[in-house]
Amino acid sequence: MEYEVPRLIRLQNVTKTYDNGVKALIDVTLRIKKGEFIFLVGPSGAGKSTLTKLLYREEMPDRGQIILNGKNVVRMRAREVPYLRRKIGMVFQDFRLLPRKTVAENVSFALDVIGASNKEIKRAVPAVLGMVGLKEKAAVFPGHLSGGEQQRVCVARAIVNNPILLIADEPTGNLDPGTSWELMKLFMAINRRGTSIIMATHAWDIVDRMKKRVIEMANGRIVRDEEEGAYRNEV
Numbered sequence: 175m176e177y178e179v180p181r182l183i184r185l186q187n188v189t190k191t192y193d194n195g196v197k198a199l200i201d202v203t204l205r206i207k208k209g210e211f212i213f214l215v216g217p218s219g220a221g222k223s224t225l226t227k228l229l230y231r232e233e234m235p236d237r238g239q240i241i242l243n244g245k246n247v248v249r250m251r252a253r254e255v256p257y258l259r260r261k262i263g264m265v266f267q268d269f270r271l272l273p274r275k276t277v278a279e280n281v282s283f284a285l286d287v288i289g290a291s292n293k294e295i296k297r298a299v300p301a302v303l304g305m306v307g308l309k310e311k312a313a314v315f316p317g318h319l320s321g322g323e324q325q326r327v328c329v330a331r332a333i334v335n336n337p338i339l340l341i342a343d344e345p346t347g348n349l350d351p352g353t354s355w356e357l358m359k360l361f362m363a364i365n366r367r368g369t370s371i372i373m374a375t376h377a378w379d380i381v382d383r384m385k386k387r388v389i390e391m392a393n394g395r396i397v398r399d400e401e402e403g404a405y406r407n408e409v
């Protein structure tokens with residue numbers, strides 16, 4: 175009997191229209207298994223961010239079903255949404271760190287807001303800073319870090335809750351090529367520990383080298399979905 179990997183995400187005929195009438199997603203159907211590493215590619219305005227925002231209920235679809243880890247995201251009550259978001263780590267192109275908090279405080283803040291105990295915070299923060307290679311920078315303020323280091327603080331903050339899914343929107347957009355690769359190695363290590371990753375990106379060299387599943391969007395639709403894909407369709 176074939177072993178079936180549990181499903182993490184199912185989108186069924188999802189359509190999203192913004193208030194201004196823009197159809198950002200049109201009839202999108204998609205399945206993602208636990209543990210997958212996915213590159214989301216396509217030109218600006220294709221609908222990549224909208225797709226990720228629907229997953230953590232920053233936006234609601236007009237039509238269609240969204241199931242994440244067995245939960246119906248569309249029908250979920252407002253009070254359940256924080257629990258959904260705890261399961262999802264987010265990394266952005268522009269870091270979004272708190273400038274007046276140290277590296278360790280930026281990370282512990284993520285645990286604080288979900289009511290973790292001091293004991294838990296004291297254990298988890300150094301562990302995660304060690305994983306991203308920033309143990310020595312725990313007491314430093316973000317403004318004194320390089321772009322690559324700041325992005326690693328963001329990653330630490332995103333994974334400190336052990337999320338099942340990490341969503342990264344253009345995470346290498348402000349990094350040089352060498353630093354971008356360091357970040358990708360970190361993503362691979364996180365993925366190996368079992369966290370699924372969806373990364374929206376224009377970094378074609380990274381996509382081509384990593385040979386992961388590539389989902390390409392254009393004009394609100396999925397136009398290609400390929401295992402071990404490249405940034406551009408080869409045919």
Ligand code: ADP
Pocket residue numbers: 192193194196197198216217218219220221222223224225
């Ligand atoms: P991508 O991430 O691929 O660049 P987006 O999902 O951001 O694409 O955008 C898809 C389409 O939806 C674009 O036409 C964009 O202008 C539009 N859009 C995105 N966010 C909003 C919003 N909050 N209000 C209105 N239109 C939006």
